[in-house]
Amino acid sequence: MSVAASVEVPGWNAPTSRARSVLRVGMRVGQVVLFLAAVFFIVAPLGWLIVLAFSRGFSFPSLVPTSFTLSWWHTVLASPGLLHSVVLSVTIAPVVLAVSMVICLPAAYAIGRYNFPGKRFVLLSVFSINAFPRISLYIAMIPMLFLLNLMGTVIGVVVVQLIGTILFMTWIPATGFAAIPEELVEAARDAGASKVQVFWRVLLPLCRPSIAVAAVLSFLAAFDEAQGTFIVGAPNYLTMPVRMYSLVLDYPVQFAAVFAVVLSIPSVVLLILVRKHLFAGTSAAMHLR
């Protein structure tokens, strides 16, 4: 930033060098605080979880486990039905994600790029899905699922998990589509692209970062969904989170810790897979305007 010395702006004083160094120190402190917060709230609990999953036990005054064991892992991995749960979880969640994209992305496109009567109503209903306790929605859905013969079926589970993804898959890409400047579309049309070509070659690629974020959040929402899945899928279809909830009550905390670690693996893998899209996207998106 260059400050022309001769220009007097009323009510604004150019920062003195002292003020500037205070500012610099302030920013430094802010960075450190942010970093510590990340460690305290994200890294530490995760680390603790991992430690817990390997600990035999520890007596009260000691903050770290007194001895370690792999026995929790043996128990969990050997428990009957675990494999079934894992297979269920890692197949259902991607299916839910795919269905969600097929349903929600066209809606997101319409919401982001066009004005149509009832747009506010659509937005409001999408939002209201997440505005009330989810469990009441599930309970309200039970009669309908019975009627459609979907209780206790995989399709029923997919439907119930879909609900938690709608807001992400609609709202985030819709903002992404809306943020694309009209000139970019017009320039493409000018260059000879039809409306369909504009969508595939300009709008969709530019919206990729938002879609990637929405996909990650939707996948995790589906993958971690337990309440509705239990209501609809039990006793045939117990996904990993459902199984974990029942274990938390019956077994020592370490047992759940093992489960939690196992449950995080797909999320971590997913994040690693899409990180290129997320970051490539943000840098392109930031330069849009």
Add this chain to the structure above:
Amino acid sequence: MQGSELVLEQVTKSFSGAPAVDAVSLTVRPHEFLTLLGPSGSGKTTILRMVGGFLSPDTGRILIDGVDVSGVPVERRPTAMLFQQLSLWPHLNVSRNVSFGLELRHRPKQEIARRVHELLSVVGLAELGSRLPAQLSGGQQQRVALARALALEPRILLLDEPFSALDTKLRVELRTFVRSLQREVGTTTLLVTHDQEEALELSDRIVVMRDGHVEQVGSPTDIYETPATTFVAEFLGAMNFFTGAASGQQVRLAGDVAVPVDEGVLAAGDRLEMGVRPEDVVLDADAGLPARFTVEEVTSKGHFRALRLRCGALDLRAFVDKGVVVAPGDDVAVRFRKVHLFGSGGGGQVAPEAAAERPVAAPSAMAVRGASGTSGSGSRP
């Protein structure tokens, strides 16, 4: 040489009732560089967008080489637009931005590569093909956008203030470049600007717009030397205006200053506006007006000096050579090298015995007392 004729016939476009473009008729000749010049909101962009196909006129026709293009969608018009805002696709690198249109046309890969290299060389960016737009300066981005527009081999090039986001030096550089390129390729070009200097420098002809209608069309010289209305006179260059009344061979201004003008131009008693460009004010002790002016302010403008002069209620700006020695408080005699007369109200239409499009004044206007030789004419066409 590819350059089409473009004709607008009585084109009108309104936004929610208010006309943005009002019955505009215009012919752009093949290979011509025509500029739409006018203040903000005068409808320039709207015209350009109608030609490009982004908007359709409410009434009237747009013809390219004699063919009505009303039903032709944007992507099939032989036009290419360079936008005011930087509008490269941020997810495609420079080469892909340029090749976009060619890829859509399924040209062979090698031909595309060759063309892209050629175009980027033309705009001086052959080395930067693999950069993303975000890694380029504003000027570079606009040059890529130009290459992208040229890649389409348009028959009409539409430029909407393409240089306005750039700093002065770059702006001058880029527009000179565009002009020489246009001369070479011969593409009919329609430029929108509100920068008079740009318009004067680049255009074969200028269309001065005001409130959605055409105020005057002509060559840069025409428009500068013979503005049709006070609006045009003020918009291009500076001009002093005085209200006066015709009286015989003179125009009588406030404070009884009488400026003699050529015979045959005026009907006695006409109210009119007299315009004098500051550079046409000459400090001249021998052949000046009867009134004397007091110098109020002298400002150096580098290669010339701007004076503010006063005589009673008359306020006069003058641009004089930097060698002229004057100081505030001096009394000077002035002479007008050339004056422009407009019907009162500044409309030009009220010109005495003049056609609607003509200024009240004869083209090179009236010579002023004792200087009839200097202005060369004073005869009406």
